[in-house]
Amino acid sequence: MTKPRVLISDKMDPNAARIFADMGCDVDVITGETPEQLIARIGDYDGLAIRSSTKVTKEILAAATRLKVIGRAGIGVDNVDIPAASAQGVVVMNTPFGNSITTAEHAIALMFAVARQIPEANAQTQAGLWPKNGFMGVEVTGKTLGLIGAGNIGSIVAARALGLRMKVVAFDPFLTPERAVEMGVEKADLDTLLAKADFITLHTPLTSETKNILSRENLAKTKKGVRIVNCARGGLVDEAALKDMLDSGHVAGAALDVFATEPAKESPLFGTPNFICTPHLGASTTEAQVNVALQVAEQMAEFLTTGGVTNALNMPSLSAEEAPKLKPYMALAEKLGSLVGQLAHDNLTKIAIEVEGAAAQLNPKPITGAVLAGLMKVYSQTVNMVNAPFLAKERGLDVREIRHDREGDYHTLIRVTVHTSQGDRSVAGTLFGNAQPRLVELFGIKVEAELDGDMMYIVNEDAPGFIGRIGTLLGENGINIGTFNLGRREAGGEAVLLLSVDNPVEGPVLDTARKLPGVKTVKALAF
Numbered sequence: 001m002t003k004p005r006v007l008i009s010d011k012m013d014p015n016a017a018r019i020f021a022d023m024g025c026d027v028d029v030i031t032g033e034t035p036e037q038l039i040a041r042i043g044d045y046d047g048l049a050i051r052s053s054t055k056v057t058k059e060i061l062a063a064a065t066r067l068k069v070i071g072r073a074g075i076g077v078d079n080v081d082i083p084a085a086s087a088q089g090v091v092v093m094n095t096p097f098g099n100s101i102t103t104a105e106h107a108i109a110l111m112f113a114v115a116r117q118i119p120e121a122n123a124q125t126q127a128g129l130w131p132k133n134g135f136m137g138v139e140v141t142g143k144t145l146g147l148i149g150a151g152n153i154g155s156i157v158a159a160r161a162l163g164l165r166m167k168v169v170a171f172d173p174f175l176t177p178e179r180a181v182e183m184g185v186e187k188a189d190l191d192t193l194l195a196k197a198d199f200i201t202l203h204t205p206l207t208s209e210t211k212n213i214l215s216r217e218n219l220a221k222t223k224k225g226v227r228i229v230n231c232a233r234g235g236l237v238d239e240a241a242l243k244d245m246l247d248s249g250h251v252a253g254a255a256l257d258v259f260a261t262e263p264a265k266e267s268p269l270f271g272t273p274n275f276i277c278t279p280h281l282g283a284s285t286t287e288a289q290v291n292v293a294l295q296v297a298e299q300m301a302e303f304l305t306t307g308g309v310t311n312a313l314n315m316p317s318l319s320a321e322e323a324p325k326l327k328p329y330m331a332l333a334e335k336l337g338s339l340v341g342q343l344a345h346d347n348l349t350k351i352a353i354e355v356e357g358a359a360a361q362l363n364p365k366p367i368t369g370a371v372l373a374g375l376m377k378v379y380s381q382t383v384n385m386v387n388a389p390f391l392a393k394e395r396g397l398d399v400r401e402i403r404h405d406r407e408g409d410y411h412t413l414i415r416v417t418v419h420t421s422q423g424d425r426s427v428a429g430t431l432f433g434n435a436q437p438r439l440v441e442l443f444g445i446k447v448e449a450e451l452d453g454d455m456m457y458i459v460n461e462d463a464p465g466f467i468g469r470i471g472t473l474l475g476e477n478g479i480n481i482g483t484f485n486l487g488r489r490e491a492g493g494e495a496v497l498l499l500s501v502d503n504p505v506e507g508p509v510l511d512t513a514r515k516l517p518g519v520k521t522v523k524a525l526a527f
């Protein structure tokens with residue numbers, strides 16, 4: 001098997017490259033390239049490991065024909081076009097905790113730096129000015145910290161602030177009252193926070209809701225003398241309004257680690273008194289960088305070599321332990337989806353995926369993803385488990401997952417039922433020896449067939465002589481039959497024939513087969 005190839009395109013701790021190599025990947029570290037250079041290169045890689053500098057745009061994804069996974073050594077993934085990656089079937093994963101302590105500590109460091117004007121005092125002292133009377137700071141003890149966003153980083157900042165004997169007021173619509181009590185913070189709405197806070201720190205992602213959350217209007221609602229720290233994402237604070245408020249003295253100090261446009265090589269804020277900044281250094285400690293590098297490389301290599309999925313943002317997790325168990329089920333699910341897609345794909349509005357017996361003990365999401373991927377191969381060459389649920393949703397397909405713990409005739413079963421203009425159609429399959437996918441039911445008729453390679457599907461009136469006739473037709477056209485699977489509703493009723501053939505059955509042979517006496521349907525299938 002050829003090794004998966006991974007590109008590390010942002011500066012990352014060398015442990016990442018080592019882990020990729022140790023876990024069986026070929027890895028290249030090529031950082032600082034232009035988008036054009038990356039577009040020219042990306043087609044050779046199965047995995048792309050990034051931090052925040054590489055912007056994974058639609059254009060880059062379009063050139064990434066082999067790409068299976070993007071791994072973000074860090075938290076924020078706003079530099080990745082996730083809908084485009086999902087549509088293309090590329091898994092996007094991050095490392096949601098590896099740098100949170102470090103980033104929380106940076107927020108606290110910046111809070112102290114603005115409270116005591118440390119950067120400016122340092123600069124003037126080193127310039128030989130000894131400005132002992134030029135600086136008067138404030139204590140943080142007893143002050144109120146307004147926390148916007150109380151997730152992983154916000155919670156750590158809150159704990160540190162409480163340790164510094166501050167009061168913490170938090171605004172986060174998803175913070176439950178119980179969790180607020182547990183954290184020792186007061187849950188508040190945004191206006192209350194703005195009115196109460198002596199310091200405000202931000203810890204939310206940049207979304208349509210949080211963009212400009214500290215707008216000019218909201219900044220005007222803050223207490224005079226407030227100090228503001230943004231270590232989360234540029235765009236949360238209106239930078240022009242912040243400049244005006246610092247100039248007027250309403251805001252006593254501000255510290256930004258992140259800017260609306262990065263790299264921020266110029267800004268009206270630069271040079272403003274009581275304004276300090278760092279170049280997106282929130283995650284830049286040795287500890288955090290080792291954490292995220294190890295984690296992203298492990299997650300990506302595991303996905304590329306075993307199919308295990310951890311911390312993916314566009315697909316359900318699948319542990320390395322689960323992945324081998326699920327693999328044969330996913331193969332069965334994809335084959336059943338594909339069979340349904342090839343035989344009954346017109347006007348599909350609903351699909352139900354039922355798992356029974358041993359299959360019901362497994363994570364249902366990958367099974368559903370595989371059924372949908374098989375089903376939609378009829379429409380799309382690039383569909384896979386990652387993008388199939390998105391494509392199904394886009395098409396308005398109603399997808400249901402049903403679990404039956406009981407065992408029926410088989411110890412494990414997956415049944416796929418679609419609702420078509422002709423009514424419900426159902427196929428079911430099992431695993432022989434827990435490994436070999438087998439079709440066991442086709443549109444209400446019991447059969448037993450391996451779905452593999454080129455096949456032919458025939459529905460006919462069950463009557464003597466038919467099998468001979470079809471055998472002769474295929475033989476005359478040089479088509480060798482591999483396996484022959486027959487099922488029927490009742491003697492003399494409707495019969496289904498599934499043949500595996502050594503080469504595809506072409507149109508003229510299918511047409512002749514359709515004209516044989518008693519034949520209702522003939523179709524070539526491929527798996």
Ligand SMILES: NC(=O)C1=CN([C@@H]2O[C@H](COP(=O)(O)OP(=O)(O)OC[C@H]3O[C@@H](n4cnc5c(N)ncnc54)[C@H](O)[C@@H]3O)[C@@H](O)[C@H]2O)C=CC1
Nearest residue numbers: 076149150151152153172174203204205209231232282283
């Ligand atoms: N400066 C840097 O180098 C770093 C920045 N970050 C950024 O810090 C931010 C926070 O990261 P985490 O705490 O790990 O994320 P998280 O997902 O654990 O927490 C985010 C919190 O924001 C809350 N939130 C969402 N919408 C909100 C809204 N409209 N109003 C108020 N709260 C809202 C969520 O409910 C959640 O609790 C992210 O943007 C991340 O990218 C993370 C690491 C390093």
Ligand SMILES: O=C(O)C(=O)COP(=O)(O)O
Nearest residue numbers: 051052053074075076283
């Ligand atoms: O993890 C995050 O969200 C960060 O913003 C850290 O960014 P970086 O990896 O330092 O470019």
